Amino acid sequence: MSQSAGRPAPPGGGPGSVGPGAQPGGRPPNPPGGSRALRRALGYLRHYPFDATGALVATLLVSVANLASPQLIRWAIDSGIDDRDRRVMLLAVVGLFGVAVARGLFSFLQTFLAERASQGIAYDLRDALFTRVERLSFSYFDTVQTGQLLTRLTSDVEQIRGFVGSGFVQLLAAVVMFFGTVVFLFELNWRLAIATLVVVPAIFFVLIRFVRAIGPMFGRIQGIVGELNTTLQESLTGMRTVRAYSQERAEVARYRAVNDRLLDANMVAVQTFSTNFPLVFLLANLGTLVVIGFGGWEVIGGRLSLGELVAFNSYLAFLLFPILTIGFQAAGIPRAGASAVRVFELLDEQVTVADRPGAKPLVESAGQVTFRDVRFRYPGSATETLSGIDLEVEPGQTVAILGTTGSGKSTLVNLLPRFYDVTGGAVLLDGVDIRDVTLDSLRSRIAIVMQDTLLFSGTVAENIAYGRPEASSAEVEAAARAAQAHDFITSLPDGYATVVGERGVGLSGGQRQRIAIARALLVDRAILILDDSTSAVDATTEEAIQTAMDTLMRDRRRTAFVIAQRISTVRDADLIIVLDEGKVAASGTHETLQAESDLYNDILGSQLVADREPETAGVGA
Numbered sequence: 001m002s003q004s005a006g007r008p009a010p011p012g013g014g015p016g017s018v019g020p021g022a023q024p025g026g027r028p029p030n031p032p033g034g035s036r037a038l039r040r041a042l043g044y045l046r047h048y049p050f051d052a053t054g055a056l057v058a059t060l061l062v063s064v065a066n067l068a069s070p071q072l073i074r075w076a077i078d079s080g081i082d083d084r085d086r087r088v089m090l091l092a093v094v095g096l097f098g099v100a101v102a103r104g105l106f107s108f109l110q111t112f113l114a115e116r117a118s119q120g121i122a123y124d125l126r127d128a129l130f131t132r133v134e135r136l137s138f139s140y141f142d143t144v145q146t147g148q149l150l151t152r153l154t155s156d157v158e159q160i161r162g163f164v165g166s167g168f169v170q171l172l173a174a175v176v177m178f179f180g181t182v183v184f185l186f187e188l189n190w191r192l193a194i195a196t197l198v199v200v201p202a203i204f205f206v207l208i209r210f211v212r213a214i215g216p217m218f219g220r221i222q223g224i225v226g227e228l229n230t231t232l233q234e235s236l237t238g239m240r241t242v243r244a245y246s247q248e249r250a251e252v253a254r255y256r257a258v259n260d261r262l263l264d265a266n267m268v269a270v271q272t273f274s275t276n277f278p279l280v281f282l283l284a285n286l287g288t289l290v291v292i293g294f295g296g297w298e299v300i301g302g303r304l305s306l307g308e309l310v311a312f313n314s315y316l317a318f319l320l321f322p323i324l325t326i327g328f329q330a331a332g333i334p335r336a337g338a339s340a341v342r343v344f345e346l347l348d349e350q351v352t353v354a355d356r357p358g359a360k361p362l363v364e365s366a367g368q369v370t371f372r373d374v375r376f377r378y379p380g381s382a383t384e385t386l387s388g389i390d391l392e393v394e395p396g397q398t399v400a401i402l403g404t405t406g407s408g409k410s411t412l413v414n415l416l417p418r419f420y421d422v423t424g425g426a427v428l429l430d431g432v433d434i435r436d437v438t439l440d441s442l443r444s445r446i447a448i449v450m451q452d453t454l455l456f457s458g459t460v461a462e463n464i465a466y467g468r469p470e471a472s473s474a475e476v477e478a479a480a481r482a483a484q485a486h487d488f489i490t491s492l493p494d495g496y497a498t499v500v501g502e503r504g505v506g507l508s509g510g511q512r513q514r515i516a517i518a519r520a521l522l523v524d525r526a527i528l529i530l531d532d533s534t535s536a537v538d539a540t541t542e543e544a545i546q547t548a549m550d551t552l553m554r555d556r557r558r559t560a561f562v563i564a565q566r567i568s569t570v571r572d573a574d575l576i577i578v579l580d581e582g583k584v585a586a587s588g589t590h591e592t593l594q595a596e597s598d599l600y601n602d603i604l605g606s607q608l609v610a611d612r613e614p615e616t617a618g619v620g621a
């Protein structure tokens with residue numbers, strides 16, 4: 001009963017082992033293509049030929065060692081004990097010792113090599129997934145939940161690793177052991193073999209029933225764990241909102257309700273485990289009864305030796321464990337299959353915005369930008385967000401983009417670095433369609449300050465130098481000064497070396513924005529895009545930023561697109577365009593628009609404020 005190769009290992013450690021990080025939304029127990037995806041995952045073993053073949057050979061040798069020991073025992077009893085032959089006894093004991101050592105060694109190799117191969121596969125998968133995620137287009141992230149992506153890189157990869165590492169090898173070992181044992185049972189005494197094997201179909205019947213029942217249960221449990229994680233994630237990210245509206249109790253109740261369901265589902269699975277396995281053991285013990293009863297009869301009748309009976313009984317024990325392992329691992333296959341489907345789905349995801357074949361790098365960019373009858377529709381959206389945009393911007397000009405919230409301002413500037421590709425018309429940079437140049441070279445000409453500023457965990461200096469990690473501290477400081485960030489940075493506890501938390505925790509909205517502006521200024525690109533980026537700073541600071549940027553833009557002849565919230569920005573722009581429901585409703589300079597456009601005057605009066613507190617303004621996001 002202590003044979004290591006026959007030890008059944010419940011996939012994932014059984015029903016109580018469902019940990020955090022499972023799939024939000026759940027997953028079907030038997031996904032279409034699950035076995036194909038699993039085979040593809042196993043194909044990764046090819047990258048580890050030494051470990052994979054080593055593990056297989058070790059598995060076979062463990063089985064051989066296992067199957068050999070009852071033969072030695074039989075020999076010791078029949079030819080040693082029975083015949084009072086001490087030499088045979090000694091040889092058998094030495095043989096058993098050798099078999100035990102070999103079994104230990106090969107078991108170690110089997111586990112170690114299989115685990116090493118599976119860790120390698122997990123590493124490869126994580127690496128490939130992350131690389132893919134880094135390359136995927138924005139439109140993909142519009143449709144997928146971050147939690148789902150995280151899950152694919154963590155627990156789904158782990159499921160595959162578990163199956164490839166221990167599951168697959170154990171399954172293989174179990175199959176070898178099962179057939180090897182059956183052969184030896186028949187070889188020892190075919191009548192006794194038939195009598196005992198009568199219980200095997202019954203055991204298989206119980207196990208198949210168990211696997212059928214437990215498969216969907218795992219799916220359901222994973223689904224509920226997903227819900228639990230979603231609740232947790234929402235509560236954590238929305239912590240401030242929860243506290244502000246005193247909804248702590250409601251959140252706790254919401255979490256507890258899901259937690260209760262998880263407990264119930266787990267208990268159903270536990271019940272299934274605990275009702276089926278005693279039955280399996282009962283049947284197995286009946287097998288032993290047959291061996292002792294019928295086998296004893298045969299021994300008394302002289303048709304079976306005592307050693308053969310003992311060997312027979314040992315083989316019977318070997319028989320049960322492969323069956324249990326096959327049962328357990330079979331229950332895990334749908335789970336690993338579902339994970340493999342999810343992992344390969346992400347790996348195979350098409351990158352929609354990519355270099356065209358033959359795309360050339362952009363050599364030198366003056367910064368002339370043309371929008372030629374540009375149309376844009378978000379994937380899956382019924383209406384066009386931008387329709388028929390025509391725009392001609394000369395190098396070094398500043399363009400201010402105005403419009404009510406949702407009019408398409410952010411969408412328009414996002415087309416320039418090809419965060420999305422136009423669905424009609426074309427965007428040209430220095431007369432070249434931006435889809436004909438390489439993405440890298442295009443984006444390396446553009447600096448952007450996004451509407452929602454993201455800082456990475458790290459120091460202030462590292463955040464400013466994000467786009468140019470090799471920049472000197474003098475350059476970082478110059479950019480910070482230009483963005484009017486230097487003064488507040490030096491008043492931080494560690495100045496430029498102050499560590500800002502996740503998402504820039506510890507800084508105000510205005511401070512974060514100025515760091516983002518410094519980041520964009522430091523990379524010094526031909527085109528600068530500022531999306532709402534000065535909305536969160538007070539009027540004095542903004543004026544200072546404005547002055548700094550004016551000088552920068554005039555000096556270096558940067559082309560700038562500014563989505564403005566303030567009259568001062570707008571008044572000085574070379575070109576102002578007013579967007580309305582995705583169309584250019586009016587364009588010109590401050591003076592011409594003031595004279596000609598009612599819409600512009602409306603917006604001047606309502607949307608643009610000379611001085612306002614960002615938190616109370618209705619415009620944004």
Ligand SMILES: Nc1ncnc2c1ncn2[C@@H]1O[C@H](COP(=O)(O)OP(=O)(O)OP(=O)(O)O)[C@@H](O)[C@H]1O
Nearest residue numbers: 142378385404405406407408409410411412620621
């Ligand atoms: N990723 C997206 N997928 C689908 N639709 C989107 C997406 N982003 C924006 N939209 C839609 O496109 C329209 C224009 O959005 P956009 O963000 O360009 O507006 P905006 O003018 O920048 O507004 P704001 O002043 O609030 O920032 C809106 O109706 C919005 O719902």
Ligand SMILES: [Mg+2]
Nearest residue numbers: 409410451621
């Ligand atoms: Mg916007």
